[in-house]
Amino acid sequence: KQWYQRRVRGIDSFWKLDLRNFELGFKLTHIDATDSEITDVGSRYLRNAINLQHVSLAGCRFITDTTLPNLLSSAEAGSLLSLNLSRTNITLEAVEILAELTSLRRLNLTDCRFLVQHRELAREVLSTELKPCKVII
Numbered sequence: 001k002q003w004y005q006r007r008v009r010g011i012d013s014f015w016k017l018d019l020r021n022f023e024l025g026f027k028l029t030h031i032d033a034t035d036s037e038i039t040d041v042g043s044r045y046l047r048n049a050i051n052l053q054h055v056s057l058a059g060c061r062f063i064t065d066t067t068l069p070n071l072l073s074s075a076e077a078g079s080l081l082s083l084n085l086s087r088t089n090i091t092l093e094a095v096e097i098l099a100e101l102t103s104l105r106r107l108n109l110t111d112c113r114f115l116v117q118h119r120e121l122a123r124e125v126l127s128t129e130l131k132p133c134k135v136i137i
Helices: 042-048 065-076 094-098 116-129
Strands: 006-009 028-032 054-056 082-084 106-108 134-136
Touching: 042 065, 065 094, 094 116, 116 134
Parallel strands: 006 028, 028 054, 054 082, 082 106, 106 134
Antiparallel strands: none
16 A cells, blocks of 8 residues: 555635545545635545544535544544634534544634534533644634
8 A cells, every 4th residue: 555645725615535445445634625615515535534634624614514424533543633613604513523533632613603602612622522622703
């Protein structure tokens, strides 16, 4: 097997990635899809990317709570360190899933419009569950 490390910046669709690479052990470690059109449906391909370390979906207006289970495989593998979901459409219900991402060291949830009213509760829960993680809400 060849081992890959790729940093994908500004992609507007996971459809542009050769998804066969995910099945072959492609070691994608960074995704910066800030302000792109990635959707919950497209994010399902993240399930196979177990080596992700840094993911930014900031400003992706089609990202909701449904995306989060797709990141669990990277977190379970202990690789996911940084997650930026600022300006997405996640809700307070996502906090339960985010609390499972125990490998995180940095989590950014600023300006999530459906989380604004519950900011303090989300901060309290995540700070308790993700002790070494810097949570920004």
